[in-house]
Amino acid sequence: MSPLKLDVLKKSEHKIIFVTEGVSTEMINSIRRILLSEIPVMAIDEIIILRNDSPLYDEIISHRLGLIPLKTDLDVYKLPHECECLGYGCPLCQVSLTCEITNTTNAPLDIYSGDLISNDPKIVPVDPYIPIVKIDKNDKIIIEAYAILGFAKNHAKWQAVSNVAYRHYPIVEFDANEFKDLEEKKKLVKMCPKKLFELTNNDSLKLKEDYWKSCTLCMSCEKNSNGRIKVVPKKDVYIFSVESDGVLPFDVLFRKVFEVFNEKTDEFVLKLEELEMES
Ligand SMILES: [Zn+2]
Incomplete structure (x- = not known):
């Protein structure tokens, strides 16, 4: 070669x-x-809809929120099952995004991904102009959403590349x-x-x-x-x-690829050694 x-x-x-x-x-x-x-990225996984005057069902809004690509920081956040809180939800494995809007204008109002307020300024939607829903005048929407790290093998919303x-x-x-x-x-x-x-x-x-x-x-x-x-x-x-939607920069993506690859080969060798010991 x-x-x-x-x-x-x-x-x-x-x-x-x-x-x-x-x-x-x-x-x-x-x-x-x-x-x-196999590259973990952030995506909204839990949503509490406190008020929804929009014409869309809660389930449709939740689905749309889940698919919004979020900028990810792999140095700070841990996978829920690897976190000390055991996945219960803490500042090391979870980010909250909230949205409370009342349409005080005289025309229908578009709500965009940029209207989600994150408790970590580094974990925000990659594009602030992804439409979520439209509400009529005097209507209100109150949403609480929680994003966690996850893998695309479990759900496509956690896919690191497009x-x-x-x-x-x-x-x-x-x-x-x-x-x-x-x-x-x-x-x-x-x-x-x-x-x-x-x-x-x-x-x-x-x-x-x-x-x-x-x-x-x-x-x-x-x-x-x-x-x-x-x-x-x-x-x-x-x-x-x-092609990426921008959740992680390319240098981080490729560094992570080889990290995952090495972990997998190490695990494989370990399993082989266990087998040899058994026989
Ligand atoms: Zn935690």
Whole structure:
């Protein structure tokens, strides 16, 4: 296997794309699965609705509140079952968010995620403009909500990332001299769903320079050229992309991935040792 290499192609607040080299499929898939379901994040889990004059049922409002992404601090908060309070609820494992609003205007009033007042200024909705409900004039809403850390394997509201995917790094190879018929070349240019082929000034078939960034290995070019164009996945090289709603920054997310991975391998070794002792 080639030495480990990592090249970041794109990084913004909500998306990161990088190329990895020298990492096996198994390892890449473990990273994907841990990102999807094993990173704890904050989400509202308990709600007390003291007053609800809105047209929506309490259950619908509760469901909406549960799905609001909250900024998470993994250094301060503990998982309820690991907390000294044994999950009963204390400042180390729980954050309260309250909302008490009376519509004193003469028009219907929208209530947004930003109207939730948190007892920890670091644990707030990532976006203050997520609509929750609309109330009519003189109507009132009083809500008490409690957020805790949890895992996406138990409920999707605790998912740390919005999307995570990887694909092989594609290598597309062909000899331009093998393509003589202009109509066939035009057809090949047209058939690629990502429009990665083009014709040069002298009508020769050419691949766009950074084709590998968009190629999805759909094999359309290979099928339509009777195999004269070859699409080969480069071994142990992957393009990995992660989209986040902003609950945790990417550096914290990836640090946590390897922490969880190490915990799992340690647990596996321990279980193996126990088995050996038994036999
Ligand atoms: Zn606690």
